[in-house]
Amino acid sequence: MSFLLPCPNCGKRSVYEFRFGGEVKPTPAADASVSEWQNYRFNRVNASGIQTEWWFHRSGCRQWLQAVRNTISNEVLESFLPGEN
Amino acid sequence: MKFRFHDKSVEAQPGDTIAAALFRSGQRIFSRSFKYHRPRGLLCVSGKCPNCLMNVDGVPNVRTCITPARQGMEVKAQNAYPSLETDFLSITQHFDWLMPVGWYYKTLTLPAMWHAAEPAIRKVAGLGEILPSAPTEYEHAWMHTDTAVVGGGLAGMQAALGAAERGEEVILIDDQATLGGHLRYHKRSGPVPDDIIAWLQAAKNIRLLQNSYCFGLYEGSLLGVLQRDPHTAAAERLVHLRASHIVVATGAYETPILFPNNDLVGVMLSTGVLRLLHLYGVPAGKRAVVVGESAAAEEVSGELRGGGIEVVAAVEPHAVIRATGAGKVDGILTRTGPFPCDLIVICGPRVPDTGLIAQAGGKIEWSDVQGAFLPTVLPPEVSAVGEAAGESVANTTVPLPASKRAFVCLCSDVSSTDLCQGIAEGFDEIETLKRYTTATMGPCQGRMCQLSAIGVCARETGRSLGQTGMTTSRPPNPGVTMGALAGPKHHPVRRTPMHYAHSNLGAVWMDMGDWQRPRYYANRSTASDAEPVLIEYQAVREAAGLIDVSTLGKLDVRGADSGKLLDKVYTHRFSDLRPGRVRYALMCDEGGIILDDGTISRLSEDRYFVTTTSGNLDFVHQWLEWCLSGTGWDVHITNVTAGYGATNLAGPNSRDILRKLTDCDLDSSVFPYMACREAEVKGIPAILLRIGFVGETGWEIHCPAESAEELWQALLDTGQEFGIRPFGVEAQRLLRLEKRHVIVGVDTDALTNPYEADMGWAVKLDKDDFVGKRLLTHAHAARDESREHLVGFVLEAPSVPDDGAAIVVDGQPAGRVTSSRYSPARTAGIGLAWVKTARAQEGASIDVRVGGRLVKAKVTMTPFYDPEGRRLRQ
Numbered sequence: 018m019s020f021l022l023p024c025p026n027c028g029k030r031s032v033y034e035f036r037f038g039g040e041v042k043p044t045p046a047a048d049a050s051v052s053e054w055q056n057y058r059f060n061r062v063n064a065s066g067i068q069t070e071w072w073f074h075r076s077g078c079r080q081w082l083q084a085v086r087n088t089i090s091n092e093v094l095e096s097f098l099p100g101e102n
Numbered sequence: 103m104k105f106r107f108h109d110k111s112v113e114a115q116p117g118d119t120i121a122a123a124l125f126r127s128g129q130r131i132f133s134r135s136f137k138y139h140r141p142r143g144l145l146c147v148s149g150k151c152p153n154c155l156m157n158v159d160g161v162p163n164v165r166t167c168i169t170p171a172r173q174g175m176e177v178k179a180q181n182a183y184p185s186l187e188t189d190f191l192s193i194t195q196h197f198d199w200l201m202p203v204g205w206y207y208k209t210l211t212l213p214a215m216w217h218a219a220e221p222a223i224r225k226v227a228g229l230g231e232i233l234p235s236a237p238t239e240y241e242h243a244w245m246h247t248d249t250a251v252v253g254g255g256l257a258g259m260q261a262a263l264g265a266a267e268r269g270e271e272v273i274l275i276d277d278q279a280t281l282g283g284h285l286r287y288h289k290r291s292g293p294v295p296d297d298i299i300a301w302l303q304a305a306k307n308i309r310l311l312q313n314s315y316c317f318g319l320y321e322g323s324l325l326g327v328l329q330r331d332p333h334t335a336a337a338e339r340l341v342h343l344r345a346s347h348i349v350v351a352t353g354a355y356e357t358p359i360l361f362p363n364n365d366l367v368g369v370m371l372s373t374g375v376l377r378l379l380h381l382y383g384v385p386a387g388k389r390a391v392v393v394g395e396s397a398a399a400e401e402v403s404g405e406l407r408g409g410g411i412e413v414v415a416a417v418e419p420h421a422v423i424r425a426t427g428a429g430k431v432d433g434i435l436t437r438t439g440p441f442p443c444d445l446i447v448i449c450g451p452r453v454p455d456t457g458l459i460a461q462a463g464g465k466i467e468w469s470d471v472q473g474a475f476l477p478t479v480l481p482p483e484v485s486a487v488g489e490a491a492g493e494s495v496a497n498t499t500v501p502l503p504a505s506k507r508a509f510v511c512l513c514s515d516v517s518s519t520d521l522c523q524g525i526a527e528g529f530d531e532i533e534t535l536k537r538y539t540t541a542t543m544g545p546c547q548g549r550m551c552q553l554s555a556i557g558v559c560a561r562e563t564g565r566s567l568g569q570t571g572m573t574t575s576r577p578p579n580p581g582v583t584m585g586a587l588a589g590p591k592h593h594p595v596r597r598t599p600m601h602y603a604h605s606n607l608g609a610v611w612m613d614m615g616d617w618q619r620p621r622y623y624a625n626r627s628t629a630s631d632a633e634p635v636l637i638e639y640q641a642v643r644e645a646a647g648l649i650d651v652s653t654l655g656k657l658d659v660r661g662a663d664s665g666k667l668l669d670k671v672y673t674h675r676f677s678d679l680r681p682g683r684v685r686y687a688l689m690c691d692e693g694g695i696i697l698d699d700g701t702i703s704r705l706s707e708d709r710y711f712v713t714t715t716s717g718n719l720d721f722v723h724q725w726l727e728w729c730l731s732g733t734g735w736d737v738h739i740t741n742v743t744a745g746y747g748a749t750n751l752a753g754p755n756s757r758d759i760l761r762k763l764t765d766c767d768l769d770s771s772v773f774p775y776m777a778c779r780e781a782e783v784k785g786i787p788a789i790l791l792r793i794g795f796v797g798e799t800g801w802e803i804h805c806p807a808e809s810a811e812e813l814w815q816a817l818l819d820t821g822q823e824f825g826i827r828p829f830g831v832e833a834q835r836l837l838r839l840e841k842r843h844v845i846v847g848v849d850t851d852a853l854t855n856p857y858e859a860d861m862g863w864a865v866k867l868d869k870d871d872f873v874g875k876r877l878l879t880h881a882h883a884a885r886d887e888s889r890e891h892l893v894g895f896v897l898e899a900p901s902v903p904d905d906g907a908a909i910v911v912d913g914q915p916a917g918r919v920t921s922s923r924y925s926p927a928r929t930a931g932i933g934l935a936w937v938k939t940a941r942a943q944e945g946a947s948i949d950v951r952v953g954g955r956l957v958k959a960k961v962t963m964t965p966f967y968d969p970e971g972r973r974l975r976q
Binding site for chain 2: 020021032049051057073079080081099
């Protein structure tokens with residue numbers, strides 16, 4: 018894996034500058050069932066294709082960002098700061 | 103210039119490679135083959151074949167034909183015993199019928215057979231010897247450019263100049279020491295135009311990486327480049343090169359043709375012979391037979407004669423019957439008669455070097471017209487020029503049918519017979535044939551054998567070359583030394599501001615993550631570890647101790663919504679914490695699993711000072727940022743770990759010591775346990791936290807890192823009359839264990855929730871939503887008897903178990919010890935352990951495994967020392 022990830026603050030950077038933070042998924046409601054929370058905590062969609070992910074720019078601006086990536090080709094379609102898409 | 107080759111000294115001319123100098127000195131055998139130990143001599147003289155691999159200055163598998171000779175080098179042959187000239191294992195070639203293709207799979211069918219055979223196979227198999235420590239230095243570098251041109255031949259140089267004229271930044275990579283590619287030795291195409299090289303060198307936006315080869319093209323247009331001898335302090339530099347555009351100008355290379363004995367020493371490719379002749383002035387033989395199509399053979403013959411080599415005959419490839427000779431060529435048998443000679447010059451098919459293009463995702467297809475596999479579809483960021491793109495490639499020589507043993511793969515001694523056998527056994531696709539026979543999988547990665555292997559496969563299966571197709575090209579090719587991939591021997595170490603003060607006090611160091619911390623301070627009069635730890639322990643319990651806790655993670659959290667964030671992330675409540683107060687902080691994930699702990703002090707209305715465990719700082723910081731992201735809350739988190747030094751002053755005399763250095767009122771009535779103040783200590787601005795990890799009256803003192811050593815020294819000097827001693831991590835571990843304080847990650851693991859860790863008091867389920875609340879609520883309600891609980895235990899016999907020792911109940915394993923020490927306060931072995939929930943009761947009886955026997959112990963749910971915490975509050 019050696020693709021470039023565009024950081025909204027810093028521009029295109031080597032993916033090794035980032036820490037992967039998992040899939041972006043909605044947090045269950047506070048009173049949602051235990052199984053919903055367990056599903057949220059322990060299960061992944063693990064999409065083969067396009068998914069939105071959390072990335073932390075560890076060796077850069079040290080900000081969390083979200084990127085839309087094709088997990089097959091590692092092509093990053095877009096990236097943005099949380100809440101700005 | 104001289105270097106050593108085994109026990110002889112070899113003279114080298116300026117510009118010589120190791121192989122050229124050896125050849126000039128009369129050496130003809132350069133290696134022994136992988137399987138049959140047949141003698142092998144120079145073939146390609148361009149670093150493409152496996153025949154000249156040797157050990158140079160301790161580094162195995164060096165391609166000596168492209169490695170410049172240097173004064174004092176130590177060069178040794180590989181894979182030959184006792185010597186290159188006489189190799190006992192060459193006897194194996196007469197027993198090849200015993201080792202057919204797929205021998206391993208067919209013979210070693212039972213595990214017992216493999217285990218019996220393995221030691222012998224390990225001894226004779228493999229190539230080269232690895233020294234346990236790298237004899238040279240390696241380094242990594244990162245480069246970025248608009249255009250990278252791979253290949254310094256004419257096409258590559260022109261492409262580089264063209265890009266430079268368009269104003270692009272260009273890096274030109276060439277695996278030779280001199281630019282020019284085949285123009286340097288190929289008289290008809292050459293010479294290299296002088297002006298081009300001068301332009302290249304003068305251009306400000308062109309960077310030349312010579313003596314460097316590109317071993318792979320990876321995702322994101324990342325080129326792996328290995329630069330040899332980048333400077334005197336490093337043998338090799340691995341360059342991670344990013345380019346927006348990549349021009350592949352890798353040219354084409356000549357490959358052997360198949361006939362029996364085509365691997366004898368003295369059978370050489372025409373380009374290899376011309377390189378030796380024109381680059382190093384060494385004739386490869388006296389009497390040569392040239393094998394090739396008439397036009398090519400005639401041209402090569404002319405050049406050979408010009409170089410003083412007698413050309414006995416020129417033979418068409420299909421007329422060759424076999425080469426003759428025992429180890430070395432002494433003649434060739436052809437349909438036009440036998441010719442005695444000492445050199446057979448092969449004008450083989452030229453194969454465009456398209457590996458990088460294939461790795462980039464380009465399409466490579468067979469062209470009947472040009473007799474080669476050529477790139478037909480290129481990814482947008484890659485282009486090909488020159489012979490790599492098929493320019494002026496016109497092969498008429500197709501790999502010959504081979505009835506007898508002709509070597510296809512020189513790397514692992516795979517013959518045409520082996521390939522036919524493999525196909526007959528059903529491995530009739532080129533990819534499966536490759537895996538079954540290992541053809542194309544050796545050090546040359548198929549450069550010498552791929553076309554022949556495809557040819558044999560096509561003929562045997564009745565398919566065309568195009569239908570047969572190519573094997574997948576994968577990096578690294580050529581091979582890269584493990585040292586270069588590993589990079590420099592670089593072990594970063596973090597030191598606290600008081601590091602050298604500890605050194606002067608005789609600290610015995612331990613590594614904690616990147617940090618170095620004093621384990622204890624050696625008492626120079628005793629040799630034992632235990633005694634200094636005990637002395638340090640006693641000082642803390644009876645007088646005063648001082649420990650460097652600068653490694654604690656420290657975060658400065660500011661802003662109007664800081665309390666809101668901390669309420670969300672930690673299990674306790676912090677928005678209602680009064681300024682000047684400290685609270686224990688426990689952090690869980692959404693599953694209710696403990697992530698980290700520390701303390702949070704509220705310094706003012708909108709400023710909190712958060713500490714984390716030493717190893718978890720980055721994680722906690724990122725976790726806080728993640729929980730904050732997208733909320734729009736007014737919070738700023740700054741990592742001040744390196745900015746602050748910290749000490750913990752603890753013990754009954756600590757107040758008396760600190761009082762001498764600060765005006766801050768330290769009396770418990772105004773500065774009670776779990777309070778914090780900002781005050782000056784010896785004139786140094788500091789944050790004082792009244793907390794007690796070790797269980798005594800004490801203060802954690804955080805101050806600017808640049809003053810931390812001064813403060814440390816002041817506390818020690820002032821404490822002298824009060825019996826102060828510095829103490830290390832080992833004493834701290836014992837002191838905290840007596841207080842039953844948990845260390846996250848030591849006493850807890852990735853399945854631990856606060857209730858099971860006996861820290862339910864730190865979880866406030868009645869506060870608004872926080873991370874982990876839902877599943878913590880569930881865990882709190884469902885007390886699961888099948889799970890485990892963290893308890894303390896006191897051993898009833900004088901002994902101490904190892905960390906991790908088993909807990910046994912009724913002869914069954916029932917848990918494990920996480921921490922254990924001998925407690926001076928209890929005069930017994932104590933510890934923390936996970937036991938089944940049913941056993942987590944005061945006074946329950948368990949057995950602990952200590953050194954192979956079981957020792958009785960009693961469970962306790964309260965601290966081992968000062969259970970009411972009176973001493974902390976004094």
